Amino acid sequence: MSRLNYTFQAFQKDHFWLPVAVMGLFMLITLLMTGDRQYSVVRAFLGFTLPLLAGGLSAYTFLEDSALELQFATKRPAWKMIAERLGLVLFVIVFVSLTFQLFIQLLGVSLSPLGNVFQRQLVWFVPCLTTLVLGGAVSLMARNSNGGMAAVGGLWIIQILLRGWFAREPVWRNVLLFYGVMDPLGQPRILNQITLTVFSLLLLVAAHTLLKKQERYI
Amino acid sequence: MIEIKNLHKTYGSGPKAVTALKGIDLSIEQGMYGLLGPNGAGKTTLMRILAGIVHASAGSVWVNGNDMKTDQGRRQVKAQLGYLPQELGLYPDLTARQFVDYMAILKGVDDPQLRKKRVQAVLEMVSLLDVADRKIKGYSGGMKRRVGIAQALVNNPRILIVDEPTAGLDPEERIRFRNLLVELAAKRFVLLSTHIVGDIGQTCRNMTVLSKGEVRYQGNPAELTQLAKDHVWTITSPDGAKPNAGLTIVSMQHMPEGVNYRVVGADVGRYPQAVQEQPSLEDGYVWLMK
Amino acid sequence: MKKFLGVLRYEYSMSIRRRSLLVIMFLFAAFFIYLWADAGVQFQQREDDITQALLAEAAQTVFFLNLFFPVIVGVSSADRAVRDDKLGVREILRSTGLGNFVHVLGKYFGVAFSMLTVELVIVILISTILVTLSALPLAFVLYSLLAVMLISAPAIFFVTAFSLACPLVMPVRVYQIMFTGYWYWGNYLSPQVLPTVSNTLLNASGRFPMIAFFGEKVATNWASVSHTEAVANILILLGCAALALTAMIAYLNWREKRA
Numbered sequence: 232m233s234r235l236n237y238t239f240q241a242f243q244k245d246h247f248w249l250p251v252a253v254m255g256l257f258m259l260i261t262l263l264m265t266g267d268r269q270y271s272v273v274r275a276f277l278g279f280t281l282p283l284l285a286g287g288l289s290a291y292t293f294l295e296d297s298a299l300e301l302q303f304a305t306k307r308p309a310w311k312m313i314a315e316r317l318g319l320v321l322f323v324i325v326f327v328s329l330t331f332q333l334f335i336q337l338l339g340v341s342l343s344p345l346g347n348v349f350q351r352q353l354v355w356f357v358p359c360l361t362t363l364v365l366g367g368a369v370s371l372m373a374r375n376s377n378g379g380m381a382a383v384g385g386l387w388i389i390q391i392l393l394r395g396w397f398a399r400e401p402v403w404r405n406v407l408l409f410y411g412v413m414d415p416l417g418q419p420r421i422l423n424q425i426t427l428t429v430f431s432l433l434l435l436v437a438a439h440t441l442l443k444k445q446e447r448y449i
Numbered sequence: 450m451i452e453i454k455n456l457h458k459t460y461g462s463g464p465k466a467v468t469a470l471k472g473i474d475l476s477i478e479q480g481m482y483g484l485l486g487p488n489g490a491g492k493t494t495l496m497r498i499l500a501g502i503v504h505a506s507a508g509s510v511w512v513n514g515n516d517m518k519t520d521q522g523r524r525q526v527k528a529q530l531g532y533l534p535q536e537l538g539l540y541p542d543l544t545a546r547q548f549v550d551y552m553a554i555l556k557g558v559d560d561p562q563l564r565k566k567r568v569q570a571v572l573e574m575v576s577l578l579d580v581a582d583r584k585i586k587g588y589s590g591g592m593k594r595r596v597g598i599a600q601a602l603v604n605n606p607r608i609l610i611v612d613e614p615t616a617g618l619d620p621e622e623r624i625r626f627r628n629l630l631v632e633l634a635a636k637r638f639v640l641l642s643t644h645i646v647g648d649i650g651q652t653c654r655n656m657t658v659l660s661k662g663e664v665r666y667q668g669n670p671a672e673l674t675q676l677a678k679d680h681v682w683t684i685t686s687p688d689g690a691k692p693n694a695g696l697t698i699v700s701m702q703h704m705p706e707g708v709n710y711r712v713v714g715a716d717v718g719r720y721p722q723a724v725q726e727q728p729s730l731e732d733g734y735v736w737l738m739k
Numbered sequence: 740m741k742k743f744l745g746v747l748r749y750e751y752s753m754s755i756r757r758r759s760l761l762v763i764m765f766l767f768a769a770f771f772i773y774l775w776a777d778a779g780v781q782f783q784q785r786e787d788d789i790t791q792a793l794l795a796e797a798a799q800t801v802f803f804l805n806l807f808f809p810v811i812v813g814v815s816s817a818d819r820a821v822r823d824d825k826l827g828v829r830e831i832l833r834s835t836g837l838g839n840f841v842h843v844l845g846k847y848f849g850v851a852f853s854m855l856t857v858e859l860v861i862v863i864l865i866s867t868i869l870v871t872l873s874a875l876p877l878a879f880v881l882y883s884l885l886a887v888m889l890i891s892a893p894a895i896f897f898v899t900a901f902s903l904a905c906p907l908v909m910p911v912r913v914y915q916i917m918f919t920g921y922w923y924w925g926n927y928l929s930p931q932v933l934p935t936v937s938n939t940l941l942n943a944s945g946r947f948p949m950i951a952f953f954g955e956k957v958a959t960n961w962a963s964v965s966h967t968e969a970v971a972n973i974l975i976l977l978g979c980a981a982l983a984l985t986a987m988i989a990y991l992n993w994r995e996k997r998a
């Protein structure tokens with residue numbers, strides 16, 4: 232536990248306060264809205280904003296480490312480092328999401344259009360997982376955090392702007408990050424979520440292989 | 450026992466490839482071992498390979514019976530390693546105590562009691578105790594270097610690899626650290642690279658001089674010093690004219706009677722006033738590199 | 740002037756020589772070409788005024804590229820200024836007597852031109868492909884370049900200025916994430932969903948110049964735009980960029996005095 236605490240303190244403080252601040256902003260907007268528009272703000276936060284935060288933060292989680300060479304000289308295996316770094320980002324995202332949902336419940340906005348309690352978690356968790364691993368993996372591939380962020384940002388903006396086109400195409404909709412939140416009760420969402428999860432796992436394997444090549448990063 | 454055979458390392462590929470090591474053969478025994486060589490000779494590359502961070506392109510490296518080609522072997526070596534990189538990065542937002550504690554955790558010193566004791570001990574060794582609870586961002590360059598030394602020692606490593614550890618230390622601290630390394634070397638492998646030739650002469654039993662990725666000299670410092678025997682001179686030049694003809698000036702001093710040049714070279718026939726001197730290790734190094 | 744050009748040339752080459760970012764940009768561009776090919780180009784029906792049709796099509800191509808390209812521009816230029824601090828170059832530069840004004844401007848134009856170069860290459864690529872595939876007149880390539888200058892270039896100059904200035908006062912990643920979110924919120928989101936600036940002259944998507952100068956409306960319900968409004972839109976974007984750069988220079992000067 233103290234190890235995560237140090238990891239966190241050492242170089243990832245904005246990994247915590249940025250998602251929390253954005254959550255606060257969305258809470259405020261929800262309070263200012265009424266009726267149906269409240270629900271669409273909730274959707275915008277969980278389904279659209281969280282994946283961007285997850286991907287953006289994970290793009291910076293490996294290489295923006297000033298003591299990377301020291302970290303590499305310890306016996307800790309690569310998968311542990313990945314679990315620690317990505318896990319920390321994911322933990323904050325999960326925390327923020329659950330807090331926000333609790334807040335929404337207290338406000339009396341119904342989330343049932345997003346499915347049952349379990350289904351509505353998948354709506355944000357799966358795309359967050361995908362962008363999370365994508366940001367980390369592309370950063371390692373490019374040996375540059377900016378590269379990971381550019382990939383996540385570019386993908387996010389293209390998909391959000393062309394989400395209608397993606398959702399209509401039977402093949403492309405399976406890689407649409409936002410399909411789950413756009414069609415939370417439809418059948419195609421299941422294949423979409425499976426595809427995104429499989430992609431995430433593949434990217435995770437790629438990230439592991441890449442991180443083991445330590446000399447690329449020092 | 451560290452056993453290096455025909456070690457090659459090439460960075461990159463194609464026309465931009467740089468070959469940093471070209472067939473190194475070394476065997477290093479327990480104790481203090483020195484690495485010397487001009488900038489770009491390949492010292493850091495060699496140390497990173499021994500630390501398991503960089504992989505060899507060809508050849509074999511065995512450290513204490515562990516094959517550095519395998520994941521398993523590298524992990525075994527890292528478990529007993531203390532490493533101080535040449536370009537040291539720290540976390541500015543942590544205090545020195547937190548930083549060293551963090552590194553101890555990463556190195557697998559899991560028992561909190563033991564860890565606390567070790568952290569305290571190494572901070573004392575590098576005389577940082579009185580500032581240990583201040584954030585690293587407020588430290589001077591030399592103090593940061595000492596934090597680096599402390600983290601290298603915190604897991605009580607059997608293998609200690611330090612890349613230019615004394616750069617930026619004040620003279621007192623440098624001497625203290627030099628002595629500390631010698632003490633540690635009684636039961637450990639200590640591999641030291643430095644540009645301060647004198648430090649090696651006073652501490653290492655064995656040493657290697659690398660140049661352009663190849664071993665230029667291997668042996669003990671005394672023999673290297675002896676290489677320059679009969680080749681070190683002092684030439685006093687009344688008008689201050691620099692001696693040339695293939696002589697390397699190692700130092701110069703302005704005196705009332707002219708300029709005293711200490712030179713290393715084969716032939717001082719053109720300077721009848723030349724006086725022969727006892728060689729130092731530095732002279733030996735200069736003679737070797739000529 | 741010599742110093743300015745020196746900085747500009749250096750920043751330009753440093754910025755454009757980032758292989759990984761180029762690869763990412765061209766991957767996204769390739770996806771766009773795929774979309775274009777998939778959607779099919781339909782000129783044949785509008786043969787009454789071919790020039791107008793070509794202009795509209797060129798504008799639309801650039802407008803669509805502008806959906807995502809500035810995001811990558813903003814993300815990839817965000818590290819250009821803070822980098823000097825991190826690598827300690829700023830200290831060296833200060834000792835050479837290079838003023839912040841010259842340095843910031845040289846850096847700004849170097850980075851902006853490098854991004855513009857990449858975009859021009861992409862647009863030439865796309866329009867040449869379109870010309871070949873649908874047997875369009877070669878003038879289409881020229882119209883596309885014109886569209887870049889009027890629709891996309893103001894956005895790039897706008898975005899680059901903020902990407903250099905903002906990361907000096909906040910972590911790069913925070914800026915990049917906020918910026919990506921902003922690009923959607925401030926340019927494309929309907930004010931009916933959330934309060935936004937997308938319907939004001941601060942819109943940087945290139946929508947105003949596209950409608951006013953090229954007569955192209957991507958959606959039929961978009962309002963008409965006068966030439967004056969479009970010019971005002973471009974001037975406001977450039978003005979904001981100038982403000983951001985002025986603030987950046989002032990901040991750097993202030994920081995040096997305090998140090």
Ligand SMILES: Nc1ncnc2c1ncn2[C@@H]1O[C@H](COP(=O)(O)OP(=O)(O)OP(=O)(O)O)[C@@H](O)[C@H]1O
Binds near residue numbers: 460467487491535
């Ligand atoms: N990551 C790298 N990528 C490409 N080339 C490298 C890399 N690291 C080192 N080199 C090259 O390898 C050669 C050896 O470098 P190395 O750092 O090992 O030298 P060194 O002996 O430690 O020098 P110094 O005394 O300056 O520290 C140099 O030519 C250097 O340019």
Ligand SMILES: [Mg+2]
Binds near residue numbers: 535
């Ligand atoms: Mg070195």
